[in-house]
Amino acid sequence: AKLRIAPFLIEPEIIEPLTLTTNQPGTYSIQIRAEPVPRPAEGNYDQIHQIEVLPKSETNFRSIKHFRAEKFYREGLETSPNAQNFNLKNIRTLLNEGFTDDELRRLCFDEVAFKPVCNQLSSSMGKDKIVDKFIEYAERRELMERLLDLAKEHNPEKYRKYQPYRNLTDSGAATRDPYIPSHKDSSPNTINIFVFYRMGLEILLNQLEKASEGYALAITLQQQLVENMNWAERFGDTREYKSERARIIEQLNNLSRLHLGRTFNSLCGL
Structure with missing residues (x-):
């Protein structure tokens, strides 16, 4: 079975099956603790990953090699980071x-x-x-x-x-699962650059839509980058998120340079 693990999509090596039974489809999250791996310098660490449950009464999941599941918790669409x-x-x-x-x-x-x-x-x-x-x-x-x-x-x-379409307050803190560690990166630099990235994505999509070429790929990369930033803002900007974000930004730069003659970073004002 494929696990949809934000911001990656992988087919993991299997060691033991896990089963989550639910009558309601939606977005769930899984708390995973790393077991000792062939990179001992990195040590053990906790990660929060997202999985998508299909509309079936019972869905089977399998654990990733070197990992064991600690806990499932429901995080319905109404309480997603976005x-x-x-x-x-x-x-x-x-x-x-x-x-x-x-x-x-x-x-x-x-x-x-x-x-x-x-x-x-x-x-x-x-x-x-x-x-x-x-x-x-x-x-x-x-x-x-x-x-x-x-x-x-x-x-x-x-x-x-029918405005407004955005809530004035964010009630996410009130609905946070107490099991989830709260360690957001409060660095102003991280927060500010995310604002620029979101602005750049809007500019890129608007200009590519008119040119038509590259638009489908831009949508895919936009989804990946927004998902990455949302999870980094919510759970902390870890090394894994930063590495994945750098890969996405590089692809956006190449795409923008090819079709618009300038980099994505320049569209962001960076």
């Missing part, structure tokens, strides 16, 4: 009032980032359910900002009418 920032009630109203059924279906065909939603829609599905599919997918893939941009472009009047 979800607390958005007013889902207003977003749902915006999509229901700002689009017809056909327009929503066309949106997932026309917009590269939302093409996977098409596979979840049936011909008999009502608009309320279609809206739910868009919102669920946008939350899982860190695409809520993109979804709001599309809604604003499609129907500016409705977009203005």
Whole structure:
């Protein structure tokens, strides 16, 4: 079985099976403690990884070699690192009032980032359910900002009418699982550079969308970078997150240089 481990996707070596039984699909997290490995200088360390549970009553997972699972805990979509920032009630109203059924279906065909939603829609599905599919997918893939941009472009009047779409306060601290270690990197440099990266991603996607070339890859890299930053902000900016982020930034620089003639870092103002 494949484990979706943020920000990586791997097929681990198997040593012993684990089973998580649930009646409700969603996003879960797994607390994993490293056993002694062939790199003793690094020692043992805890990591928080994310896995995605498919809509089945029982899903089998397998542990990674050199690791053992310490604890599963539920972290539904409503408490994901990103979800607390958005007013889902207003977003749902915006999509229901700002689009017809056909327009929503066309949106997932026309917009590269939302093409996977098409596979979840049936011909008999009502608009309320279609809206739910868009919102669920946008939350899982860190695409809520993109979804709001599309809604604003499609129907500016409705977009203005149903604001605000972001919550004023972040209640994530109140819903934090006490088992999760809280060790965010509070370095101003880290926080500030994430702001620049998010700004650069928006500029890059807007310019590549017009050029069409490279847009699909940019969406994939955007999802990876946003996911990386969210987890770094929540659980601490570890060496693993920094290394993975450097790889993503290098790919974004190459992509931007190829299609726009300038690096991603320059788009970020760095």
